[in-house]
Amino acid sequence: MISLKGKTAIITGGSRGLGKAIAMQLAQEGVNIGITGRNVDQLRSVSEKISGLGVKSAFAAFDVSNEADVKAGIDTLVAELGGVDILVNNAGIGKMGTLETMSSADWQEVIQTNLFGVYYAAMAVYPHLKEKGEGDIVNVASTAGLKGGAHMSAYAASKAAVISLSQSMMAEWRKQNIRVITLTPSTIASDMSIQAGLTDGNPDKVLQPEDFAEWVRDILKMNRRALIANGSIFSTNP
Secondary structure, eight states: OOOTTTOOETTTTTTTHHHHHHHHHHHHHHEEEEEEEHHHHHHHHHHHHTTTEEEEEEEEETTTOOOOHHHHHHHHHHHHHHHOOOOEEOOOOOOHHHHHHHHHHHHHHHIIIIIIIHHHHHHHHHHHHHHTOEEEEEEEOOOGGGGGOTBHHHHHHHHHHHHHHHHHHHHHHGGGEEEEEEEEEEOOOOOHHTTTTOOOOTTSOOOOOOHHHHHHHHTTTTTTTOOEEEEOOSSSSO
């Protein structure tokens, strides 16, 4: 296992749910943290908590579906934090509905946010990792991307595309010592899944954001000669 202390991570969607849990977990390992999101007040609050753990912290507010804003925001974070070693592509939305009732506008918003957001953030961070000669990109997909289901066509399609995109990134960038890791969690007790009625969030039975964050931390701490290309995590007995 390697030490993460002194490294710098940017986490999209880092002000709540999975992103916040990952940010706090990595900060406890001594990682400097940049978080992104759309709510300035939430970002500032989480950033202050991260700073309280004794590491550098910064935030940038932007919508990951806007390419120019993503690049500008990430470049600002890299400049403020003095570099970047890790990107966690976590930002995403979940709009549910039947194929018959879900509008094409909602479909497009899900694809633009969940797929293009991952692409935009990765392409903004990639030049920095390439110049450094190593780095890590963690793309958060979903088991919904492995098998679609009723009422989740747009979400499942977006995550299936993220899996494929992430695997292409891994194939192209591993020769530059950049580890691209594709993670497909099952239902976790995040704000999005609870509000969508996918789980009651029972902490005695259902995966919690902290469980996922610990998993991400452990994968990143593996010796750099090792790459977890793809991985899934489930609740044991929900």
